[in-house]
Structure formats: C-alpha cells, structure tokens
Amino acid sequence: MKMRVVLMVLALLFLGMGCEKTVIYEQPDSTFTNDLLHGNISGKVLQSGSEARVFVHQEVPIDSTQIQPESGIFRINDLSVGNYDVFVRAENYRTYQRRNVMIDGGATAYLGEIDLSTVPDLVASHYPEDKDEVVYSNRYSRLTISFTFTQPMDRESVEEAFSTDPPSEGRFYWGLYSSQPSDIYYNSRNGAYAGFREGATISTYSKITAFSFAMAQKDSYTDTTYTVRLSTAAEDTAGNSLRFPLEFTFSTVQSSTTLNTIETTPVHGDIDVTPLLSQGIRLTFPRRMDHTSTEAAVSLSPSQSHQYIWPESNQLAIYTGGTLMADTLYEVTIDSTAKDLDGTSLGAPFSFSFETAPVQLTSTQPQNGELYVNPSTEITMRFNTYMVKSSVQEAFSIEPAVSGDIRWGTSHSNDDKTALTFHPSGTLQSNTKYTVTIDTAAVDLFGTAIPEVTEFSFITRPE
Numbered sequence: 203m204k205m206r207v208v209l210m211v212l213a214l215l216f217l218g219m220g221c222e223k224t225v226i227y228e229q230p231d232s233t234f235t236n237d238l239l240h241g242n243i244s245g246k247v248l249q250s251g252s253e254a255r256v257f258v259h260q261e262v263p264i265d266s267t268q269i270q271p272e273s274g275i276f277r278i279n280d281l282s283v284g285n286y287d288v289f290v291r292a293e294n295y296r297t298y299q300r301r302n303v304m305i306d307g308g309a310t311a312y313l314g315e316i317d318l319s320t321v322p323d324l325v326a327s328h329y330p331e332d333k334d335e336v337v338y339s340n341r342y343s344r345l346t347i348s349f350t351f352t353q354p355m356d357r358e359s360v361e362e363a364f365s366t367d368p369p370s371e372g373r374f375y376w377g378l379y380s381s382q383p384s385d386i387y388y389n390s391r392n393g394a395y396a397g398f399r400e401g402a403t404i405s406t407y408s409k410i411t412a413f414s415f416a417m418a419q420k421d422s423y424t425d426t427t428y429t430v431r432l433s434t435a436a437e438d439t440a441g442n443s444l445r446f447p448l449e450f451t452f453s454t455v456q457s458s459t460t461l462n463t464i465e466t467t468p469v470h471g472d473i474d475v476t477p478l479l480s481q482g483i484r485l486t487f488p489r490r491m492d493h494t495s496t497e498a499a500v501s502l503s504p505s506q507s508h509q510y511i512w513p514e515s516n517q518l519a520i521y522t523g524g525t526l527m528a529d530t531l532y533e534v535t536i537d538s539t540a541k542d543l544d545g546t547s548l549g550a551p552f553s554f555s556f557e558t559a560p561v562q563l564t565s566t567q568p569q570n571g572e573l574y575v576n577p578s579t580e581i582t583m584r585f586n587t588y589m590v591k592s593s594v595q596e597a598f599s600i601e602p603a604v605s606g607d608i609r610w611g612t613s614h615s616n617d618d619k620t621a622l623t624f625h626p627s628g629t630l631q632s633n634t635k636y637t638v639t640i641d642t643a644a645v646d647l648f649g650t651a652i653p654e655v656t657e658f659s660f661i662t663r664p665e
Contacts, residue, residue, distance in 0.1 A: 256290050473557045500520070536552045
C-alpha cells in the first residue's frame with residue numbers, strides 16, 4: 203500500500219511537470235513520511251497583539267495556527283507539496299489573502315511580514331485616505347468623501363451607517379467616485395453638481411459598488427480635522443454586513459505648502475518681473491493669520507509706500523500704490539513675531555526677493571516688420587510701466603520725418619498710462635519704409651530710463 207501511494211504521487215509529479223503548477227496532492231497515509239513530499243509555511247504578522255489566526259486552504263481548509271502573541275510569528279509544518287491559499291483573520295482587521303503559495307518538498311515558504319489592514323473586507327478604497335491632508339478653500343467648492351466596495355451595496359443601509367464628525371449634511375451620488383473637492387456650481391443642464399456625471403437613470407442599483415458624498419458647503423470647513431465612520435449597519439445586497447466598523451480621519455488645509463513654508467508671488471529669485479504687477483506682491487501662508495501682527499512684521503526693501511489687503515484669511519497682498527520700480531531688486535521680510543489666529547508665532551523670519559524688469563517697449567502698432575500698413579495709421583507704443591509723457595515725446599523720432607503729437611492711450615482708450623500714440627498731422631507716404639526710434643531720454647514715473655535705444659520699422663501699402 204505504501205509503495206503504491208508513493209508511485210502515485212511520483213507519477214502525478216512527473217505528469218505535472220509540463221502542465222499547470224496548481225495540483226491537489228493526495229495525502230500519504232499517516233505512517234509514511236518523506237521530506238521530499240512535505241514542506242512548511244511561515245511568516246510574521248506585524249499586529250502581534252491581534253490574536254490573528256492563519257489558515258491554509260486547498261479547496262477546503264487543511265490546517266491553521268495562531269500567531270505568537272509577542273512576535274506575531276507563525277509556522278505550519280508538514281504540508282504536502284502543492285499550491286495553497288493562505289488567509290489571516292483577526293477581529294477588527296481585514297482578512298488577508300495570499301493565493302497560490304507553492305510548497306516545495308523539504309522547503310519552507312516564507313510569506314514575509316504581513317501588515318493587516320483596518321479597512322473592512324467589503325470596502326475596497328476610500329477618499330480621502332486615513333490622515334490625508336486635503337488642500338481646500340470653501341469659497342468655490344465643497345468637500346467630497348468617496349467609497350468603493352468589493353460587492354454591490356444596499357444603499358439605504360450604507361447611508362444610515364455613514365457619518366462624519368463634525369456632523370455634516372450632504373447628498374449621496376451612487377455610482378460615482380470623486381477624489382477631490384467638488385464645485386459649488388449647479389449644472390442645470392443635466393441636474394448634476396459640477397464635477398459629477400450622473401449618467402443613465404438607474405432603477406435597481408443591483409450592481410452599484412461606489413458612492414460619493416458631496417458635503418454641504420456650510421459644513422465644509424478649512425483647517426479642520428474630520429472623522430468619517432461607516433458602522434457595521436452597512437450591508438451588501440446579499441445581506442452581509444461589515445465585520446467591524448470603519449473609521450478614518452482627514453484634515454483640510456488652505457495651502458499646499460508645508461507647515462512653515464510660505465508661497466509667494468513673485469517666487470523667490472524671479473527676474474524680469476513686470477513693474478505692472480497687477481495682483482501686487484502676494485504671500486500665501488499655510489495657516490490663517492492674525493492680520494495685525496502679520497502686517498506689523500512685514501518690511502519692504504527698497505522702502506516704498508504700500509498698503510495691505512487680505513483676499514483670504516491666509517493670503518496677504520501688498521499694494522505699492524501703482525507700479526513697482528523698474529530694474530530694481532526687491533526684498534520682502536516677515537519677522538518671527540507674525541502670528542496665526544491660534545496665537546502661534548511664525549517661528550523664524552521669512553524673506554524672499556525678486557528683480558523687476560528694466561523699462562521696455564513691449565509692443566507697437568504697426569508691428570516691427572509689418573507690411574501694407576494703411577498710410578492713415580497712427581503709431582502706438584506700449585511700455586511695461588507708467589511713463590512720463592514729455593520724456594517719450596522728447597525720445598521719439600520717425601524717419602522719414604513726420605509732424606504730429608503724442609497723446610496718452612490708444613485708439614480704443616485714452617487713459618492707459620502705459621501706452622502712448624503718435625498722431626501724424628496728415629497721412630503717411632504710400633509704399634514707404636518708416637523707422638521709429640525711442641532713445642534713452644524716455645523715463646518712467648520713478649525717473650528710470652529705458653536702458654537702450656529701441657527701434658521698429660514698417661512699410662506702408664502702395665497706392
């Protein structure tokens with residue numbers, strides 16, 4: 203009998219060499235042992251205090267063992283050679299699975315360190331993840347929490363099992379998964395909130411495995427830690443409930459920077475920054491700031507009259523009353539006395555610098571090199587800063603000579619102090635090349651001169 207069993211196993215091994223590796227091996231009778239026909243499984247569960255139990259299956263359960271309470275190590279010996287499925291189960295932990303673990307004769311299959319998940323078996327993923335930081339401002343959006351499941355879910359039980367702390371109201375969008383805050387604007391065309399697509403009308407929801415919860419804007423706070431819970435009342439459509447509740451946290455922050463980093467516009471080290479910085483010098487803090495202490499801590503070099511305005515509670519704009527000085531190195535410093543709304547000091551001085559561009563002629567009309575220009579045209583020059591009109595008049599020349607005068611603005615606007623237009627006394631000559639020169643007599647409001655002579659040319663159209 204023993205010899206017949208051995209021959210049977212060897213025959214199966216030989217025939218299986220060219221076939222699939224997954225083989226169900228006939229167990230030898232209990233009196234027969236051979237290391238070539240048996241192997242072991244071992245590993246380590248990192249949650250050593252979980253009282254986890256390890257099971258090995260081969261169509262049906264074969265063996266099991268409890269992990270060691272202090273080390274988390276486990277070992278199952280004398281398994282017949284073949285492929286096994288390994289399961290690790292523990293209360294309040296997701297069931298761990300490893301499929302098709304191969305046991306070789308006389309060897310030990312080491313599964314390594316196993317980190318059990320606290321996400322229940324029915325939950326595939328969720329957004330935000332545990333301890334995530336979500337960059338968020340509730341001016342234009344609302345928070346979104348999303349789940350995907352491994353099985354179709356009973357919607358009513360899931361909605362009853364779902365809660366947040368701080369408490370929130372909102373709307374469930376079944377069949378949708380969003381991984382970012384959603385727009386506040388309502389899209390009346392398809393009846394959905396912007397950022398979501400409701401798609402076809404679903405009547406049975408028998409296969410729905412995902413939802414997104416769009417939180418009411420009134421409950422979507424910045425600089426807040428939320429706790430999300432899904433209780434064991436949540437069931438799939440077959441009536442199976444979560445084995446244990448899911449709980450995770452996430453925090454909202456107003457800035458994507460690190461805790462003590464400040465975003466700036468312009469960015470530190472920028473060059474050729476336009477003196478016409480329409481948005482002003484901006485600083486975005488990672489926290490909501492106390493305005494009084496922050497403004498008192500700011501210094502600007504070179505010294506220039508300026509005002510402060512706060513578009514957001516964590517964003518400061520410095521307005522210098524107009525343009526910045528051209529061709530100038532600016533440095534902004536905030537000392538450590540600046541505090542956030544919780545009274546926490548900045549911690550260390552912060553400074554950044556940037557360099558503005560020199561006075562430049564940025565565009566012209568006609569353009570340099572333009573052909574077939576209407577002889578009745580006016581010549582417009584646009585600079586990158588506010589100019590002194592009389593200095594531009596002095597610096598301007600045109601060849602062949604044309605009489606005329608220079609006025610503020612363009613043909614569309616006469617109050618643009620960056621643009622000046624030369625109005626000829628009559629029409630230009632046809633089929634003629636004209637060259638306009640602006641020399642270094644042209645200066646901006648701070649007396650900074652254009653650094654080099656600038657020319658542009660065009661040709662009028664023939665008769």
